[in-house]
Amino acid sequence: MSNPNPLDLDIARRAPTSQRAQTIAATASAQAIGGHVSLTIDGQPVKVPLGTTILEAAKTIGAHIPTLCHHPDLCVAGVCRICSVEVEGMRTLQAACAFPVTAPIHVHTHTRKVRQARRHIVDLLLSDHYGDCYTCKRNNNCELQSLAQEYAVDFFRFGHPEKPRHTIDTSSYSVVRDLDKCVLCRRCVRTCIDLQEVGTIEVLGRGDQSHIKAFQDKPLGDVVCINCGQCINRCPTGALHAHDDTDEVWAAIDDPKKHVVIQTAPSPRAAIGECFGMPPGTPLTFQLNTALRRAGFDRVFDTNFSADLTIMEEGTELLFRLKKALLLREPAAFPQFTSCSPGWVKYLEHFYPEYIPNLSTAKSPQQMFGAVIKTYYAQKHGIDPKDIVTVALMPCSAKKFECNRPEMDASGFKDVDYGLTTRELARMIRESGIHLPDMPKSDFDQPFGTATGSGVIFGATGGVMEAALRTVLEVVTGKPVEALFENANIQPVRGFEGVRYVELPIDEVGPVPDLFKDHVPHWNFLKGQTLKVAVAHGTANAKKVMEDIKRGGQFSKCHFIEFMGCPGGCLGGGGQPIPTTPEIRKARAAAIYSEDADYQIRKSHENPDVMRIYNEFLTDGPCSHRSHELLHTHYVVRGKYIE
């Protein structure tokens, strides 16, 4: 049914070899020779696979080596030098993060030389770091601050800047840059160029004039940036942070005339506990409901509702495209691409605008909910939509850009007023004097109180595809999806493999359900067809798939492809708690999938609240004229070049 995906495209990556050669060589030498190597660290014997870095080797015996430019998601840079260690027989200190062990060496991690060098490095960084910790978004979660503490910095040995040298770049709806706090670890650059392969920012200038800049020194709002915020998630200091909307949200909450509703997405709920000292993967969904009401929100809704709605619209769109192509024999744009991830959408608009017709016109769950709240909900409850303020808790910085897209006003108002990141909301909760894990549990508000497991798994890469398949397969075959996949867990689309490809043969078709009867006479055109789907997460992987499609390769034959802008999908989004690492993403995914398994209803088309909106409001069914007005959108050809 599924085949292991052999995709290994030789696309030239853009990170300088200086930052990649290390990893490549380490892997190559380890693979070539294999085996293990023995070394000592601070006198303790260690045995590690050949090519393991000193840093990794030290971890295995609990020897702590500080790092700053190192990040488990990124290729090695070896630029901050804070991880310097002494290797016997070598004249200079070596960067533990960049030194692959290939011979039996003796390493010392805290000799006088090492301590002095590290302290000097921290002193030097502080001499170039303007700003004080009180006013910093990263106060108490800053790697530079921790290093200063670890190395007992008691005064500014080499001075401290008295005045800012840069203006804060607030031009982007999503990402704010404060270069005065930048320590030039270049994690953002490696994230943008290598992890995401977008390449918005680079190092400009030389020596102590070097700094991180976007193309031609333009503000971030004016360049090819997809707002994914992955750079924020990897910034060790407060040099990068998400645009802060909390003041505006507080103002709305404090205004008695405003009816402030918040929708919460599944990923932040699986991660927000990290901001309150809980281990990653602690879901606090229902505690969060209580906290949000106590903080002053008038209604708390579950984005899962609109995720289910998205599946209905996007799934129907797919079936309509299939009908067009296979039954009517008319041209239809295949593969259909998902459009839930605003980072991915903007990436496509910039880099592959010729494929905009492939993008599902369905809005993202955030935007659908906004439109529904300001129309259906407003009508149902007799509230003037102009008095409604819709807030969305998202794991995402790009959602801030998305809700500000000018076309997102189907309700006659701005569909979603504010997108808050997990980090921003955690701050609001803390400011309300609430310790989130202590909250009693409470449910979501009606009329969107019933959610399905399909909505929850939107948070993980492959989740949208799995949710769509659960519905599409049942609608078409008339048989429960459990007949095909145990417990409706469509395992082949799950996991963290960068690109996944799955084939699903449709042997039999069932009767057309009532909801679609007006549009589809029968499903016979799908009988004997093989549904080909794929999943890609992170724009670097999206690029691989898109290049394959351009070449007319395997992925161009797909019917439906899920793309997520961020590695791991929404759970690894740019608005999530810092740090986000491969381990943390795994823990958050586990929380999301276990929540899915706990739901009574697992499939979007079985959500009674969703069925009700089609009965009461969008009476022509999914992808009808009315739903197109409210729940669908159009895209902008942006291109790679800016004026």
Added chain:
Amino acid sequence: MNSIPTFSSMTPEAGLKKAMELSRPDIIAEISASNLKGRGGAGFPTGVKWNFAASAHADRKYIVCNADEGEPGTFKDRVILQEYADLVFEGMTIAAKAVGAKEGILFLRGEYTYLRPHLEAVLQRRREAKLLGPEVLGAVFPFDIRIFMGAGAYICGEETALIECIEGFRGEPRNRPPFPVNTGFLGRPSVVNNVETLAWAACILQRGADWFKSHGTEKSTGIKIFSVSGDCEKPGIYEFPLGISVLELLKKVGGEHARAVQIGGASGLCVPASEFHRAIAFEDIPTGGSVIVFGPQRDMLEVLHNFLEFFVDESCGQCTPCRLGNRKLLEGVEMLQAGTCSMTYLRELCALGESMQLASKCGLGQSSPSAFLSVVKHFRDELMGRVTLPTHG
């Protein structure tokens, strides 16, 4: 003085012809036997370098000639390229034969753009003479050389930064290991040699390792080309055997009254008159060939200020110790000049200099504090007069 006697006395292409008769290991054995060490200043044994590249397995290998002569006070490579380009290209071809490379790249310093037409003409002439091309000297040995222009960054003289630059990236040093001989240009084994090293390699093939070893010291064999500048009567290009004492050299160039000599360029050592007996050799004072003479009237702080300004500007900005450390040392010199540097702070700066030497990513940051440290060490009295002493009462 623009001619180099030894180079002038060589028979054109004799070294290459000899190399064509030898097997690859034999060529490397000859170079190894000569104990030729890198003439760019680092002094890595050339034979060892060639041997690493020769034994690395890869579909392609490269010979890169480092002509990014950027060290302040160095100009010998310019003269070698102007007068003896054939010898350099001959050396590259021999290296290619030795390691099994098909492509050579001459990385030419941006400021030497005016040399390019001449060098291209030499290359063309060599192609026509079948000294380059699909069949070098009629043998099954394809090799050609292209010129890559640097863009004016000092750091690109560092071999891995140079390779990054040719690959089209920002010129910044890589992490080592891996070394270029294994993972160099485009991830392939690459030999990066200085202009002068390659010229000497050609000479060694022609006259033999024993001839080369008859010059110099045991650990620093052979002859070295020096660029002499500063407060002396006869600045210019010289060739001396390695091991020559500073004083001997100064006498030859008319600079024996110097108070100090900077050997090895801005990143080298500042040798005071009291140490003029020391030898210029890899085992004592290593050098890439730059000798800057400071006469009795020179203000050493001014000299230091000049050097550090250079490093602040030329650091690639990648690693913390070099990017910010050089700035702090420069500010320290300015404080010394203004008489506002306390003894405590001066000690801290010296410690910082040591940290930079230890913790910087590449040779630039590791050697940039040398001048500061040696001036503070040797000209303490001169500095003491300017530091702020604690006031009593």
